[in-house]
Amino acid sequence: MREEILLGNGAIALGLVEAGCQVVTSYPGTPSSEILPEVVRLVKSEKLDTYVEWSTNEKVAFDNAFAASITGKRAACCMKQVGLNVAADSLMSSAYLGAVGGLLIISADDPGPHSSQTEQDTRFMARLAKVPVLDPSNPQEAREMVGLGLEISEEFRVPVVLRPAIRVCHARQNIAFGKIEKNQSKSVFQKDPMRWAATPRFRLILHGELNKKLDQIGEKFEGLSRYNFHNLQPGTSYPLGIVTGGVPYAVIVDILSEEGRSSDIPVLKIGTPFPFPQKLADEFVSACEKVLVVEETDTLIEYLLRDRHKVLGRLSGHVPKEGELVPGVVHEILNKVLRDLGMEALQEDDTEAAELLKTLNLPVRKPTLCPGCPHRAAFFAIRKTRPKAIFTSDIGCYTLGVNLGAVDTCLDMGAAITMASGFYHAFEQDGVEKPIVATIGDSTFFHSGTAGLLNAVYNGARFILVILDNLTTAMTGMQPTPSLGIRADGSEGKAISLERAVAGCGVDFIEVVDPYNIKEMTQAIKKATQYVSEPQGGVAVIISRHPCLIAYRDEAIPEKKIVTVSDDCEDCNFCIDRFECPALYHDQELGRININRQICSNCGVCVQICPKGAIVEVDES
């Protein structure tokens, strides 16, 4: 039997192909990004004909999958939790309309957060939309729940949400492969405008239908003992029980087993938090004097337990209201509860190591742009040319421009542009001409930049927009963008010109510059500044184009430049403060700046930035 160590996202991909899912769409976002590439890998190795696409955003991914579902095919769309916000309109509406072929929405949560702007809980989004949600504890269960979700979706004709958290997506586990067969189902669309194009009058009927479906699904979940179960001994009562699900379930089971407490503290695992298996929960709660709810990241189960006098959790102050529930934190929660209830505590965690660490002054490693990153060069030129501007920015590697003092805001995908126009109008109302420079990545621009740009141009906003075009979606792992003309499976697609997309939004000023040439970049910004303030001016767009070093190792630096720091260096720290390249460091022995050869990318950009001209290129010959 074939067995592989798969990433959780790989296990989910395996679940999709095993379940005969014929259409998989996605927009990349940590921690969900690897699902689609893993599907592609399996489609190729198993010679399937699954349709895969990197969609331009999550709403687009959702709608494409939804359409496939209502032709009777099994379909899935994959995204991160904040991506589901982008697709929320589709989610809410599709709950009423229903599904035909199984429709699975995979929305990956990021407690921590490790790589997201919020710690929001996808289970609540599913509850809000009134669709079932499945919450796996590990990769193997996630893989099984993919099939379960598609079956439930098909049986009850409702979209289903799978919520794997980051410790499922980025866990690795050995997984035995099942049978993978090509699904031969053909698309059939049965016209039914009262459903698929329902007006409000019919929406009320559909809402009633949805509520009935949820009642039936709730009944089914009560008996779904593979994913909803407890280990109560019949006739025994307990001072404390734990209700949990998802990743915290795995953590709790490990801790109780390591501490030899598995038999005196029963656990109720909830794999289907909505619709909630209420009877099962009542049965569990009635056998316990108190129940502790440990769930990520919000309080869904805690709200749903009916006997409020017994419930401990976030609302009672026993569980932290923010942050990831890593094993150390869960251990602490358990101990606090056990002590409060006068029960025997677990072994104390050793805090000496943590204390010791504080005294070691280890170097803080904050996230930073890579050595040679073209964004760094662009940010340096922007800050140098428009030092007093408001810098609106966006979601991607380039949010790290904050380290260079060239990012003031980061709200959500596309907000660099919409906030720039918002700032413009707010100041303009007071008669103030505020300089504004927005930065957005190429993939983010295609995701949600155009609507904001159209709006800014239409409503007469004036600012500089720098599109940081590194020809890839870098932060999430180098997925192609529409401008490359490469599709998710590596096949050729139509390349969309970024310049033409910008021009199509009504922009009359477009310059394309290679940011590695700081002088040219600076000149372009000056020209754009002038355009913005001209009577006929408006939004000036600079496309700052240079390939990402990780995605294009060889092309990104065609001529390697060996640089060194000369004795002209006065150790003013300007390069470190303003350029912040990890390869530049203060050399204690030399008493000046030096270059770390092991990580230097030989891009040579820093030669252009030293005010004393002390960073110089070495002539290799």
Next chain:
Amino acid sequence: MDTVDIVLCGLGGQGILFMTRVIAQAALDKGLNIMGAETHGMAQRGGSVVSHLRLGQAQGSLVRTGSAHFLLGLDENEAYRNLPFLAKGASMYVNVDPKNFPRQEVRDFLAKRNVTYHAIPAGNIAMALSAPQSSNLALLGYFSAFSEGPVSKGEFVATIERLSPERYREKNLEIFEAGLSRGLEEKGA
């Protein structure tokens, strides 16, 4: 068998994930179940990379503080940063010049917990074999010399052979062997 918990740490680009893959695959081939946790996304741009690996019956992917049996560090500071994971009686293997390791402040802590430590200049060994990116394999070879953990030297070699891309295979094995002989010398001495 009880779960064996391993924390692997270092900086981006040092090959933590490959080292993790080799150990995990070798353990799976011996019939052990695998659970592990990796770092991706924004956190990856930071430099610190940690990988947790749990061999045996673990449900969760994260190692609990005070539980790791082994710590493999490709960077000295990152090894210190992950000290809280070490269990009593654990072993740590670190890529660092043995002359200056560990820092004075850490010695008492390690002694009190019966933690044995081994230091190898894995970076220099890899550099000398003109593969500066491969300190991970030198450290792994060195670790295997002490026959700790469920995977033997021979099993490591077989797994590296299988998982290495063809053009790196020979080099990878050469560097692993160099780390291994270094460890065997130390063990013999």
